[in-house]
Amino acid sequence: MIRYSLILVLSLCLISCGSAPSEAPTPVTPAPPEKAPDAVELNKPLNNTTCLEAVNTNQVQFTWTTVPSASSYEIKITNLKTNVTETKVAATSPALISLTAGETYAWAVVSKSSKTTLTATSPSWKFFFAGTGESSSAPNPAQLLSPLSGESVDALNGQIKLSWKATDADTPQESLSYEIYIGEDFAKVALNDVPKVKSTTNSISVPVQSGKIYYWMVKTMDSKSASYSSVNGFRVN
CATH class of the missing domain: 2.60.40.10 (Immunoglobulins)
Structure with a gap:
């Protein structure tokens, strides 16, 4: 009986001295994603x-x-x-x-x-x-008349007509010249990264394809300086 009691006591001691249950690992909070500063x-x-x-x-x-x-x-x-x-x-x-x-x-x-x-x-x-003391002013940016921005147009024999109006305070209109930039990529047109078409009149016809959207811009030049129009976009029916 004494031997049985001793074994029971030793067993209880071993159980009580066992390792404590492990704690759950602390969750790691992910760092917030980087955010770019705002554009000015x-x-x-x-x-x-x-x-x-x-x-x-x-x-x-x-x-x-x-x-x-x-x-x-x-x-x-x-x-x-x-x-x-x-x-x-x-x-x-x-x-x-x-x-x-x-x-x-x-x-x-x-x-x-x-x-x-x-x-x-x-x-x-x-x-x-123009700089300090420049006597000749740049032409006014051309006003794009047709097609208007956002307009849908019908092509005639695969072409559409672009027309614009430009003025210069000290240069006759007939002495102005133009470079026209047209393409399907707005950014490339705005940065002059498309082939240019030269003109001495304020309208030209350009080839287009049905179902596509085009962007265009006009550079107006006198003998000393130049200005750029806004960029207009239109859809070809």
Whole structure:
């Protein structure tokens, strides 16, 4: 009996000294996904205009609406004649940048953040920089008359007619010339990355295909400078 009691006591001790049940692992909360800073809104130089303002010599002031989510900005300026892009870094708006007078430029602002590698880019605007004391103004951006933006048109013998109106304060209309950019990709048309069609009149006929959407833009030129119209889109029935 004594032997049986001793065995029972030892058994209870072994059970009571066993390892404690393991705790469930603490769930790991995944890190929130990186978020790009917001894109800015451009202010000046205005889109499709002539810039006559120069702060010092040929320094142009670029302004945009800053966003709290960005810690710095990159201003990308493309000379549309040479297709060369310069990048300038700025902590905030405005920024003064030296340009060559008598040239047409496109510009955009990239928002950057120290918290992420993601970025956001504003829309691209275009302007002609006349410079200080420029006596000849750039032509007014052409007004696209037909087809209107969003219009559906019928082709005649596989072609449609593009027409526009352009004026220049110091150049007769008959002395103006044009380059027309048309294609199926909005961005490529806006950046002149499509074959151009030259014209000395304010209308041309171009080949199109039924069922497709096309975008077009007109560059108006006098002897010294140029301006760009907006980009219109239309559908071919």
